[in-house]
Amino acid sequence: MGLLIPFAAPAAGALAATGAATTVPAIGAWGVDALAAYRAATAGYSVVAGAATGATTAGLTYTAGAASGAYFEARQGNTDFATAFDQRFSYWGLGGATAVGxxxxxxxxxxxxxxxxxxxxxxxxxxxxxxxIRANKAIAGNLAGKATQAAVEERQPQEDKKAIK
Structure with missing residues (x-):
């Protein structure tokens, strides 16, 4: 009842190459069913495409948030748009947002x-x-985004912190 390691012995290698023994005997029938369901589900979707879409969406949302805040501050006459945007936007924050996304x-x-x-x-x-699923992702993404932003603010160089205050 041990783990079958492909190519550990010539016989095991031959079995693995033919696909005759690709599961752990202890897993049983439900393991084979779960693996088949997983393969069928992942055949039509790309997790990499989902990650790329999430990163792009989060990066654009982060940048748009910084731009809209800068726009409204500039409209109030407190400062110009470029200065306000520079105070809100950081590459650390963009990197954190895209990673979480x-x-x-x-x-x-x-x-x-x-x-x-x-x-x-x-x-x-x-x-x-x-x-x-979408609600859980939104809630978890929001919490992870806040945690990432706090970590980013902590790690930012001191010059950036002075400009924000």
Whole structure:
């Protein structure tokens, strides 16, 4: 009842190469079913595409938030747009936002695959499972984004902190 390691012995290598023995005997039938379900679910979706979409969306959202805040501050006449934007935007913050977005996008894509729910926004929200997955991703993404922002503010060089205050 040990773990079958492909190519550990010529016989094991031959079995693994033919696909005859690719599971751990202790897992049993449910392990084979779970692996088959996983392969079927991931055949139509790309987790990498989900991560790229999440990173892009988060990066654009971060930049747009900095730009809109700078715009409204400039409209009030407190400062010009470029100065206000420079005080709000940082490459550390952009990097943190894209990293959190990439992880969240990959998570959401994988969860939708496992639940066999279409990944497009409106069709996925028409099912209870899709709604729960998207809500969980939004809540977790928001919390992770706040934690990342706090870490980024802590790690920013002192010159950047002086400009923000």
């Amino acid at each position: 990439a992880i969240g996008g990959a998570y959401q894509t994988q969860m939708l695959q496992w639940a066999n729910i279409e990944k497009k926004l409106l069709p996925s929200l028409q099912t209870p499972g899709g709604w729960v």
